[in-house]
Amino acid sequence: MTNIRDNEIEHLAVGDIIYECEMFMNAEVRVTEVPTCTVTDEGWKQWRWKAENTQDGSIVDYLLTEGLSHYGPRLYREPQYAKIVDGKPVFPLVGAR
Numbered sequence: 312m313t314n315i316r317d318n319e320i321e322h323l324a325v326g327d328i329i330y331e332c333e334m335f336m337n338a339e340v341r342v343t344e345v346p347t348c349t350v351t352d353e354g355w356k357q358w359r360w361k362a363e364n365t366q367d368g369s370i371v372d373y374l375l376t377e378g379l380s381h382y383g384p385r386l387y388r389e390p391q392y393a394k395i396v397d398g399k400p401v402f403p404l405v406g407a408r
Contacts, residue, residue: 315386317377320346320358328365330387338405339365339389346373353378367406 315329323329327342340362349357356377363370373384390402 313387314343314380315388317375317380320360320375320377321348328333329362330390331384332387332391333370333385334384336391336405337392337402338371339390340371341365343370351376364406366404367407 323342323346325342325345329340329342331338331340340363342360344361346358346360349359351357358373358375358377360373361370362373373387375384376382390404393400393402395401
């Protein structure tokens with residue numbers, strides 16, 4: 312799967328479900344605030360927005376600097392890490408009980 316690209320961030324809408332996946336963990340979040348863009352003194356576009364973990368309700372504050380997204384957050388449309396349970400893939404989510 313490919314990640315959500317820098318130029319797609321501005322198109323995220325309230326209610327969108329996205330996944331932050333890193334270090335063998337999947338966090339499913341719902342966008343609660345439309346990304347807003349600012350430009351740093353150095354000319355970098357930075358996108359900020361809020362989301363809510365769908366499993367435990369915790370709030371996540373996001374900041375992504377265009378052109379530097381390889382530093383994170385690593386965002387996707389589908390969970391990336393699975394484990395096999397009874398011969399079937401399962402995608403565990405951070406905060407799930």
